[in-house]
Amino acid sequence: MGSLKRLGLACLSTLMLSGGVILPASAHEVPVCVKNCPAPRIQIALLLDTSNSMDGLIDQTKSQLWMLVNELGETRKNQMTPVIELALYEYGNTNIPVSRGYIREVMSLTTDLDAVSEQLFALSTKGGQEYAGQVISTAVGNLEWSQDPADMKLIIIAGNEPFTQGPVDFRTACEQARNRGILIDTIHCGDEKVGIDTDWRAGADCGGGIYMTIDQDDVNEFIASPYDDKILELNEALNKTYLGYGARGSAMQERLVQQDQNAASMGVSSQIARSKTKSSVQYRNEYWDVVDAYELNSERILNMDSAQLPEELKDLSPEERAAFIEQKSAERDKIALEIAHLERQRTEFVSNKRKDKAFAKTLEQVVVSAVKRQAMDFGFE
Secondary structure: OHHHHHHHHHHHHHHHHOOOOEEEOOOOOOEEEOOOOOOOEEEEEEEEEOOOOOHHHHHHHHHHHHHHHHHHHOOOEOOEOOEEEEEEEEEOOOOOOHHHOOEEEEEEEEOOHHHHHHHHHOOOOOOOOOOHHHHHHHHHHHOOOOOOOOOEEEEEEEEOOOOOOOOOOHHHHHHHHHHOOOEEEEEEEOOHHHHHHOOHHHHHHHOEEEEEEEOOOOOOOOOOOOOHHHHHHHHHHHHOOOOEOOOOHHHHHHHHHHHHHHHHHOOHHHHHHHHHHHOOOOOOOOOOEHHHHHHHOHHHHHOOOHHHOOHHHHOOOHHHHHHHHHHHHHHHHHHHHHHHHHHHHHHHHHHHHHOOOOOOOOHHHHHHHHHHHHHHHOOOO
């Protein structure tokens, strides 16, 4: 994204030059910073109960994914924008063998937000036993958590059955997390006192995190604004600045559009939140998009075999390629600035309209605000 995205991609460029590497996650082939990344990191693992009664929780997570990324993406530490990495686990689903504790790692820690969205929308529920302690222990042990104590590392576990189920005591799992500097937030989907009585608050207390309750079946009233249609129109224009390269380029472009459609299925608010994310430095696709890849390493793209390039670039000289890509980058910058400007106006408009309205007890209202407070405790502003 030209000058706007250059700061975000500078982290990856410095990473490569300073001896670090960018490796694809084995299961999903997505880029992950593995060491020496100079930008601060916020790592969050979402552990979601996908047993029979949890459809509302999954829907809220689908709807609020982009809101969470946007709120954290606006933080700064040492005047740097953080790299946000998300991981996703499901537990309590009988489609998963009991030998694995009804637990599945859906996504390892990654910056590929479309991959997280894609996997989130593929989740389905089916009854089972919810082993909270075991899924926490699994996430602590299996994910590639940052070794830097200044980075924010957080597990958010949500469900509605007693926190004490399963072969791993949650206190043991909490100790494992504390030893690695990982906080644990717990979300009981239901009555606050029931959550306390079934040890969800005890889980947060021993994990150094925050105990929260939500009504998984509640929704916030959507407040339309005069800026909504224009933001969504600009999102369509933003999509046209993406140019896929390599064997998976076209498939990844199709995935981008599919995740737009998934967000739209959750309502206009989710659509707009995703549009904002896509116009920010958190949305990076250098492993398949020519424009982002050019920002990271222009020589690689300019010297790439034409068979690996999109049709628009195949017959162009290196000089012509550079001019074409830089034009697309400038277009992307312009669109991103317009979306950011409209988003600020929309936020002010909605805030004024919502002053006298009651908030629903959803992930948006409860979890996002809690995670922002925790980020401040880690020195993020």
